[in-house]
Amino acid sequence: MTKRLTCDVVVVGAGMVGAACALYAARAGLGVRLVDRGPVSGGTTGAGEGNLLVSDKEPGPELRLALSSARLWAELAREHGAAFEYEPKGGLVVAPTPDALAALREFAAGQRGAGVTAVPVDARQLTELEPHLAPGMAGGVHYPQDAQVMPALAAAHLVRASGAALHTGRTVTGVLRTPHGTVYGVRTDRGDIHAPAVVNAAGTWGGEVAALAGVRLPVLPRRGFVLVTEPLPRLVRHKVYAADYVADVASDSAALRGSPVVEGTAAGPVLIGATRERVGFDRSLSLPAVRALAAGAVGLFPFLRRVRALRTYAGFRPYLPDHLPAIGPDPRAPGLFHACGHEGAGIGLAPGTGQLIARALTGEASGPDLAPFRPERFDTEGGDVR
Amino acid sequence: MTERPRLAVVGAGPAGVAGALAAAARGVRVILVDAGEQAGGQFYRQPAPALGARRPRLPDHRWRTWERLRDGLDRHRSAGRLIHLTDHHVWCVQRESGEPGTAEGAPAGRGSTAGGFTVHALRGPAQEEGVTVRADAVLLATGGYEQVLPFAGWTLPGVVTAGGAQAMLKGGLVLPGGTAVVAGTGPLLLPVATGLAAAGARVAALVESASPGALLRRAPALAAQPGKLAEGAGYAARLLRHGVRTLTGYTVVAAHGTDRLEAVTVAALDRDGRLRPGGARRIPCDTLAVGHGMLPHTDLAETLGCTLSGTAVRVDAEQRTDVPGVWAAGEATGIGGAALALAEGHIAGRSAAARLHGTAPDPRRWAAAARARTRLREFATALDAVYAPPAGWPDRVPDDVVVCRCEEVTAGQMRAATGSLGAGDLRTVKLLTRAGMGWCQGRVCAPAVAGLTGCPLDPGRRPFARPVPIGVLADLPEADRTDLPEAD
Numbered sequence: 001m002t003k004r005l006t007c008d009v010v011v012v013g014a015g016m017v018g019a020a021c022a023l024y025a026a027r028a029g030l031g032v033r034l035v036d037r038g039p040v041s042g043g044t045t046g047a048g049e050g051n052l053l054v055s056d057k058e059p060g061p062e063l064r065l066a067l068s069s070a071r072l073w074a075e076l077a078r079e080h081g082a083a084f085e086y087e088p089k090g091g092l093v094v095a096p097t098p099d100a101l102a103a104l105r106e107f108a109a110g111q112r113g114a115g116v117t118a119v120p121v122d123a124r125q126l127t128e129l130e131p132h133l134a135p136g137m138a139g140g141v142h143y144p145q146d147a148q149v150m151p152a153l154a155a156a157h158l159v160r161a162s163g164a165a166l167h168t169g170r171t172v173t174g175v176l177r178t179p180h181g182t183v184y185g186v187r188t189d190r191g192d193i194h195a196p197a198v199v200n201a202a203g204t205w206g207g208e209v210a211a212l213a214g215v216r217l218p219v220l221p222r223r224g225f226v227l228v229t230e231p232l233p234r235l236v237r238h239k240v241y242a243a244d245y246v247a248d249v250a251s252d253s254a255a256l257r258g259s260p261v262v263e264g265t266a267a268g269p270v271l272i273g274a275t276r277e278r279v280g281f282d283r284s285l286s287l288p289a290v291r292a293l294a295a296g297a298v299g300l301f302p303f304l305r306r307v308r309a310l311r312t313y314a315g316f317r318p319y320l321p322d323h324l325p326a327i328g329p330d331p332r333a334p335g336l337f338h339a340c341g342h343e344g345a346g347i348g349l350a351p352g353t354g355q356l357i358a359r360a361l362t363g364e365a366s367g368p369d370l371a372p373f374r375p376e377r378f379d380t381e382g383g384d385v386r
Numbered sequence: 387m388t389e390r391p392r393l394a395v396v397g398a399g400p401a402g403v404a405g406a407l408a409a410a411a412r413g414v415r416v417i418l419v420d421a422g423e424q425a426g427g428q429f430y431r432q433p434a435p436a437l438g439a440r441r442p443r444l445p446d447h448r449w450r451t452w453e454r455l456r457d458g459l460d461r462h463r464s465a466g467r468l469i470h471l472t473d474h475h476v477w478c479v480q481r482e483s484g485e486p487g488t489a490e491g492a493p494a495g496r497g498s499t500a501g502g503f504t505v506h507a508l509r510g511p512a513q514e515e516g517v518t519v520r521a522d523a524v525l526l527a528t529g530g531y532e533q534v535l536p537f538a539g540w541t542l543p544g545v546v547t548a549g550g551a552q553a554m555l556k557g558g559l560v561l562p563g564g565t566a567v568v569a570g571t572g573p574l575l576l577p578v579a580t581g582l583a584a585a586g587a588r589v590a591a592l593v594e595s596a597s598p599g600a601l602l603r604r605a606p607a608l609a610a611q612p613g614k615l616a617e618g619a620g621y622a623a624r625l626l627r628h629g630v631r632t633l634t635g636y637t638v639v640a641a642h643g644t645d646r647l648e649a650v651t652v653a654a655l656d657r658d659g660r661l662r663p664g665g666a667r668r669i670p671c672d673t674l675a676v677g678h679g680m681l682p683h684t685d686l687a688e689t690l691g692c693t694l695s696g697t698a699v700r701v702d703a704e705q706r707t708d709v710p711g712v713w714a715a716g717e718a719t720g721i722g723g724a725a726l727a728l729a730e731g732h733i734a735g736r737s738a739a740a741r742l743h744g745t746a747p748d749p750r751r752w753a754a755a756a757r758a759r760t761r762l763r764e765f766a767t768a769l770d771a772v773y774a775p776p777a778g779w780p781d782r783v784p785d786d787v788v789v790c791r792c793e794e795v796t797a798g799q800m801r802a803a804t805g806s807l808g809a810g811d812l813r814t815v816k817l818l819t820r821a822g823m824g825w826c827q828g829r830v831c832a833p834a835v836a837g838l839t840g841c842p843l844d845p846g847r848r849p850f851a852r853p854v855p856i857g858v859l860a861d862l863p864e865a866d867r868t869d870l871p872e873a874d
Contacts, residue, residue, distance in 0.1 A: 014808065039810025046817045152817035156807040168810050230825065230853060267820060272856075285689050285849040287480055287506075287862055294859035305857030306514070311827055312849050 007031040007165070009197040009361060010186050012172050012209050014038075015045035016347050017339050018201035019155040020354030023162040025199075028358045032164035033193055035186065037171035040159055041152035044203050044346065047315025049226060049271045050151040051239065051261065052348040055091040055143035056246050058107070059114035061372035062324055062345070065352045067115055070145050072351030077149075080161065084154035085266045091146030092121075092129055092238040093245070094137045094300065101138040104243045108141045117144050132235050132303050146239050148263065151347045167193075175213035175336065183213060183335030197361055199337045204318040206326070206340030210375075215332045218378050219341050221281050221316035224274035225289040227260075227297070230308045231268025239263045240300055249323075249344065254278035256289055260296040262304075270304065272297040274315075274344070283314050317344045320378070327353050327373035328360050337361065338375040390415045391742035393735075394505045394521035396476050396686060399427020400724045401716025401731035402527030403455045408735025409525075410462040414742055417519055418459075418470045419505055425459055425470065426452065427529055428549070429724040431556040448724070474507040474517060477852045479524055479686050481709070503711065508858065516858035523711045523742055524690075525734050526699065527727070528683040530717030534570070535678045535779055536789045536797070536834050538640040544647025548578045548677030555581045566673040567650050569593035569638045572773045573723075576621040578675055583628035590669050592625065593652050595659075595776045597635040637776055639666065641674055650674055659777030678775045680721040681833065685851040687714060694845055703756070704747060705734035713738050722766035729759040780837040789838065790831040792824020797838050804839045811841050822846075825853070 014036035057063040077086035095101035108118035174187035185194035210217035248257035320341040359365035398420035462468035532549040654665030692707040698720040716727035740747035785798030803809040822828025836843040
């Protein structure tokens with residue numbers, strides 16, 4: 001016989017977004033329980049590089065969320081930064097040709113209008129910022145607001161800091177709803193947890209949790225491979241990527257996109273990531289994906305040719321058709337809140353998301369903040385809408 | 387011209403060589419890919435020719451077996467039926483995409499081997515040059531590696547693995563030190579102790595954690611192998627002759643020393659594997675050779691998608707894995723020693739040859755090998771039960787002991803990851819502590835981490851079986867189309 005538990009809010013998913021939701025909800029004075037079928041950071045959080053990027057986002061709701069999250073990350077880092085390897089290292093986007101540079105500069109100008117610090121750099125300044133960069137680049141843009149954390153550590157430490165009760169190895173098998181449709185908790189394989197609010201932070205598996213509550217959220221996996229090298233002294237100082245990366249991120253193509261982000265880490269290895277492919281939950285090694293990453297990385301940093309890759313692994317980004325996450329209350333199931341579908345930006349967007357969810361839970365969130373992320377936006381008379 | 391089907395054999399130890407010979411004798415073109423400079427693997431490891439030593443330290447009958455295998459390799463090689471790629475370090479085997487039978491050069495009628503395979507290797511001692519080999523089927527004979535569980539002081543210079551000590555004896559005939567203690571558990575400890583003694587070391591003690599009672603309880607299964615028992619008795623006699631003291635039911639709890647090993651503390655165990663009060667003693671020594679049995683090398687099989695059974699590759703009666711076109715034999719399919727590896731390799735080679743020719747093999751043709759396999763597997767199972775690491779070992783590892791040596795992660799950090807940070811499996815322990823993220827990718831420490839944290843020892847997901855230069859990855863052929871090397 002399992003004991004029934006109660007609390008103010010159940011967060012489903014102990015990844016980075018769930019951790020941030022738990023943290024800000026707890027700070028708002030709510031009693032939080034965090035449930036995950038696996039361990040902490042066991043899903044996409046554990047497979048990511050920990051990019052906190054503003055540089056790859058065009059002006060719009062996602063960029064606004066990224067900018068507020070960047071401020072919150074800096075705040076969290078004052079207390080926990082060393083524990084989760086926070087590094088405000090900045091991003092450097094490079095353009096190989098004058099044409100690419102012109103397009104990049106125009107993109108950056110738009111970002112500056114939206115509040116991003118984006119500093120144009122010429123070819124000479126590029127080599128000052130990154131001495132080992134391949135010669136012959138036309139120029140680039142420096143983004144000092146880009147930063148990095150070790151995502152698995154960040155989620156684990158923020159869960160602990162939140163004081164939320166953590167239930168790992170516990171699978172949510174149902175969302176409890178009254179005859180009137182109001183959500184009042186979750187059913188798990190080890191007993192019910194009653195709460196007036198349930199937050200779906202199940203990431204790539206968020207569609208399944210939504211379905212348990214009887215609502216539709218079309219989250220799909222978009223696979224990414226990351227290459228990890230042997231530990232090196234700091235030879236790559238920023239997050240460095242080629243200008244065509246932004247096009248890859250925004251692309252709707254299911255085919256392999258492989259323009260990599262290359263960066264050094266506090267622990268020594270250089271991370272090269274990540275490919276983008278829509279192939280379902282297939283974790284098996286793809287040498288074409290690995291080849292694309294390696295070739296892209298060598299193109300940016302020729303010294304990497306002789307450096308050894310120790311491992312590669314795949315993760316699954318939670319992808320929604322319009323590339324925006326679902327954040328906020330679900331009018332189709334009162335009491336259910338969503339915080340998932342951040343695609344490859346979940347680590348960066350987590351604190352802003354957690355804060356929005358906490359405000360929504362306490363009734364402080366304003367409509368305009370949440371409007372672009374409405375979870376029911378894909379519903380039209382039973383069909384799909386983009 | 388119809389080409390003969392190609393079988394790539396990964397690993398030139400007993401299983402790989404037996405499989406290569408069996409297949410080559412049956413009309414299959416064999417490419418034997420191995421990291422060593424010479425065939426033989428760990429078991430038939432030979433001194434480097436430059437040292438001028440005549441032969442490895444092996445009992446006579448084993449040496450004769452090896453001579454037969456080596457002569458067979460030479461014969462098939464000169465007849466052009468077999469290519470032996472030495473110093474080729476395989477980092478990945480990939481199944482080629484594409485419909486069965488449409489792979490380049492694949493003759494018709496190859497029902498059981500879909501598509502084909504590409505073996506990716508790094509050539510040369512520096513392992514910087516990428517080489518790819520195409521084949522219609524693969525035999526994985528990747529062997530095993532030694533398991534060493536941590537204890538206080540185990541990272542001190544002077545502490546070596548039992549297998550490492552044996553490799554030094556077999557390969558270079560180098561004596562590791564003056565006074566040695568051999569410790570841990572498993573049948574490997576006996577030849578290591580006698581080998582060290584014969585090479586002139588003073589072996590202060592052979593410390594085996596298995597209890598004499600456990601050995602006795604398994605006596606029927608062990609007695610079914612008179613040859614093995616006789617071999618064991620031979621070792622025992624030699625230990626006696628060299629005056630080596632044997633402590634069964636004892637374990638090393640700590641190695642002592644400042645800059646290097648000076649002594650070990652050993653302690654007696656009770657029936658449940660716990661320390662018996664008052665049973666500790668200190669033994670001065672400058673070398674400690676320690677091992678806790680072997681684990682199968684399964685990285686290549688896992689990446690191919692082969693199902694494991696426990697820590698070993700699962701195979702059927704023909705040594706086939708559950709991935710069409712992939713066979714496995716030897717320690718990779720379960721630790722059992724060289725004689726078992728030879729039987730399994732032989733069966734795998736014959737099965738692969740028949741299947742590659744589009745026929746079903748007749749198991750009656752390898753009945754003798756199958757009988758030997760059954761007997762030796764039973765023996766291995768009995769040994770496993772006797773030589774299990776003592777139950778209480780994780781509790782005896784203090785928090786400050788470095789367990790992951792690549793990333794210098796202590797037992798205490800690992801316990802904290804599962805304790806207060808919410809890790810729940812080896813992967814999340816790794817993510818939260820870096821244990822297993824370094825050069826060896828957790829091959830050395832994973833069993834220890836599992837024991838210390840209570841997490842299951844699940845497959846490691848290591849797509850690269852060894853570190854690969856980024857340049858080799860960047861230069862991979864676009865369509866996975868590569869040619870067979872024509873010479874070795």
